[in-house]
Amino acid sequence: MTLWRLIATLVVSLAIAGCGSDSGFNEETDFLRKEGAVQFVNMMSDSPELTMIHGLQNQTIRFPFTSGGEVRFEDRYDWRLAYRDSNLEEITVAQGENQQILEDRLSTFLFMGSLTTPKIEIVEVALPPFADRTEGAAVIWFAANLTSVSMVDLYLLDSESSLNSTTPIASLDSQGFTNEITVDSGDGIRLIVTVAGSLEVLFESGPISLSDRSVDLFALVDDFGPDSLNHVDVIWSSSANGSIMPDFSQATLIRNSNFASSNELLVTISDTTFSSSSRGDRSDYAETNPGEQTITVSRVEDTLFDDTANLFAGGYHSFLIFDGPDTETPLTPFLVRDEFRSITDRVYFQFINGSDEAIDFYALINGQDTDDTAPVLNDAQALASGITEVPSGDTRFVVQTSDNSETLESVQVVLQEGITYTAVYEARSGLQIFED
Structure with missing residues (x-):
């Protein structure tokens, strides 16, 4: 038999052997990996910006913010929570191993306690496919990391209801969390938090909307507003990044x-x-x-x-x-x-360029120089940076022209924890530093 005849025979034989048999492979289901999700919530009121290293991923979360929900394959993950001190040395806050991500579950890391005595709670919340959720309903749950009150009552009111005629949907310890609660979705809903067993209001959201079939977390944290001792803040988070809600009771x-x-x-x-x-x-x-x-x-x-x-x-x-x-x-x-809070190894800071010049703005520490350090703001013209965190201690603020050909201002300041700093640059008076 010639070679080509042999090859043809083998091909036909293999084809016949495969006819009518089950290969055991389904391209629609095989090799698909199950997925869950993870989210991080910074409820530590004394913490600087924290970095969570979860598996091979990492992201930073300031207080009082949350990350968005991130998809993870069903698996076990090691994790570590860390920050950099005022000398930019990395400090580990907490860590763990083999955290299980499950299919259709949201693992929410609650950063609770304080930076020196952290308490990391990992709460598993059902996150079924959208089509499988109940129409006309939302799922909510609550968590708290409070120092000013030991227990609170939680109310959801519609536009027709009053506080004194409504029963709380849950009560919550100062460092705890609730189970999932199914409520009606819709508009015109108000969240009110009171001291447990009383009508003393600690927080009132004003009208909010709970989206149909949504899963929402309301995390209660210490307040730093005008009447902070008598109020709490609430972080509202769904699948997107979350932060504190307006408080119409303050x-x-x-x-x-x-x-x-x-x-x-x-x-x-x-x-x-x-x-x-x-x-x-x-x-x-x-x-x-x-x-x-x-x-x-x-x-x-x-x-x-x-x-x-x-x-x-x-x-x-x-x-x-x-x-x-x-x-x-x-x-x-x-x-x-404006924001006021005592932060470990950090201060609150914002910069405002009130001139019409395009400038670069630097915050330099530990002998850094403008030649080897990226500016905090680049080509900034007539803008306000918004509140950010910078390391406490000796800091040199430098304003340069945007082409770096000229240094317009250079001011040395010792930044102290517990003080909020506002740096204002304008052509007549140069760079001014205000403390609150």
């Missing part, structure tokens, strides 16, 4: 700072007025209304600025006024959130 405060060349300005924020605001004036905080509010700045009969802004209920705010780029835009104002 005062909303605002102050005004004038860095513009214009004097005798009249600043009206909602129904709160700061009169005779001159260059260099920095007012005390005053109470105002939360939510969408009108802000106007005028001088004599002229309105120099008129706009609306959203004020976070139960929070601190600063309204800062700078000179505008031209006569058509005489003022450039900024509305920023």
Whole structure:
């Protein structure tokens, strides 16, 4: 038999052998791996930004924030929670081995306790496919890491209900969590937290919406607002990143700072007025209304600025006024959130460029130099950075032109834990550092 005849015979034989037999392989189901999810919630009020290393993945989570839910294959994972101290040395907070991720389950890591005495709770929550969830319902659960109160009652009210005629849906210890609770989804729902056994309100969300078939966590943490000893904060998280909710049971405060060349300005924020605001004036905080509010700045009969802004209920705010780029835009104002909290090895900090120059801004420690360190803000022009965390201790703040050809300002500051710093740069006065 010639070679080609032999090959043809073998091919035909193999084809006949395969006819009618079961190979045991299903391309739609074989080699598919089951999936679950994981989420991280930073409830430690004294912690700096923490890094969670989970398997081969890592991400950073500040207080009071959550990560989004991340898909993981069903498997066992080692994990470690860490941060960097003021010298940028890595410190391990907690760690564990063989954490099980299960199919259609959300493993939620609750960072509780404190940085020196951490308590990491891993809570398993059912996360079935969307089509398998109950229509017209949402699943919610609660967790708490509180130092100001030992136990709370939790209420969900619709627009027609009052607190004194409603039964709490759950009670919760200061360091605990509830089971999953199924409630009606919909709009106009209010979450209210009270001291257990009383109607003393610690938190009120205002109207919120629970999406159909959603799975939501409400995590209660220490408050750092205007009346913090008598209130709690609530982190609201679903599948996306979460942070604290507005608290309509607590005062909303605002102050005004004038860095513009214009004097005798009249600043009206909602129904709160700061009169005779001159260059260099920095007012005390005053109470105002939360939510969408009108802000106007005028001088004599002229309105120099008129706009609306959203004020976070139960929070601190600063309204800062700078000179505008031209006569058509005489003022450039900024509305920023202020935050106050004592953080281990960190301070709260924000930077505001009130000039129309494009600049680079550096925060340098441990002998760092602008040549070998990335700027905190690059090509920043007329902006506010928002609150961030920087290491405590000796820090040199440097402002350079965006092409790095000229250093405009260099200021050395010893940053102290428990103080919030605001750095303001504007052409007339250079770089100014304010402490609160």
